[in-house]
Amino acid sequence: MNTNNHYLNFIPETMPSQEKKEKDLFFVFYNNKILVFYKKTVVTIPSFSEFAKLSLNNYEEYYLGKFKDTPCYAIKLNEDPILCDELKFEDLRSIGLSIGEDFFTIAGKAYQILNWQETHNFCGRCGSRLENSQHERSKICNTCGLISYPKISPAIIVAVTKGDKLLLAHNNNFPENLYSVIAGFVEPGETVEQCIKREVYEETNIKIKDIKYFSSQPWSFPDSLMLGFTASYDSGDIKVDEVEINNAAWFTVDSLPLIPSKISIARKLIDNFIESQCH
Known part of the structure; x- marks a missing residue:
């Protein structure tokens, strides 16, 4: 080629x-x-x-x-x-x-x-050892014929705005004082849009509308594909789930806490919000 x-x-x-x-x-x-x-x-x-x-x-x-x-x-x-x-x-x-x-x-x-x-050396169906395919990125079981592909886990990440404010949350696994936009994995049988609404509501008690695609990023730690979106506040008061999220709040550009590195799609979403407030 x-x-x-x-x-x-x-x-x-x-x-x-x-x-x-x-x-x-x-x-x-x-x-x-x-x-x-x-x-x-x-x-x-x-x-x-x-x-x-x-x-x-x-x-x-x-x-x-x-x-x-x-x-x-x-x-x-x-x-x-x-x-x-x-x-x-x-x-x-x-x-x-x-x-x-x-x-x-x-x-x-x-x-x-x-x-x-x-982590994928044996067939999930019959337990036989897998062989790497010479034609594509897959592994083949020569016993039962099952073909296995690299694991990719789709996840949403969404910047929710309310006027001139952005919803940010602190995950229990984050370093102290680091806040980011809401993210979570897509469940089997769930559309991306359903996942966005569910994750935001589960973690913060906020209902959203006007969901729009932003961009995507592979996040290989170990196997996520981050699907980025923006959305607008619809209704509700913040109440964190206290399982994944221990704090969440609305932030203006002038009051932003510590946020993720510029290499991440999370930061790109936040920077997009900042730019929108500067015009």
Whole structure:
């Protein structure tokens, strides 16, 4: 496929079409942290040549596809490597802004696929060992014929506004004082719109209207696909569920608390609200 015009920055593939080259990108993980290469003040993903200098043998390798015609690989190390000063393992979410959104997304894809490879080795129907397909991103049971695909968990995330105020909540799992927009997983047999209404109502007792699609983001920790929306307040007073959410409130632009990183769709929704209030 000719991708010289880069209509799509990343083309997912399952089998490489050529031998590895020095500039191929290696998304390397060990103990759930990603290996990055520091070039003075720039943080980037190591190339094949930089990875090869580590002289490692005990690792798993999976081809991901091409980023702007450059092949990309997901690597899971099974040994603790000795690193030079320019290489370091970092938490992916903490360096997302440093490596840029494109590399953050591909790194998330690599992390998700490595997690899937680790946790889906046996058939859920008959218990036989699964084999990786050579034609698509799937696993095949040669005993009963079941085909298994990478787990993707759809979840909604919604910015609810009431005039010049935005609904933000503190989840029990958040760091202290961090607030974000409402989010939750889609239930089986549930439409996305139903899920949005249910999650907001369950967690805050607020009813909403005017639901509009905003954008989406894969969030591979470990396997979510975040579907972003905006909505307007309809009725109700805030009453948190005290199970997932311990506090929620309406915030103006001038009174915003600590909010998520700019790499997240949550922050993009909040920034969209901020921009709407500045015009």
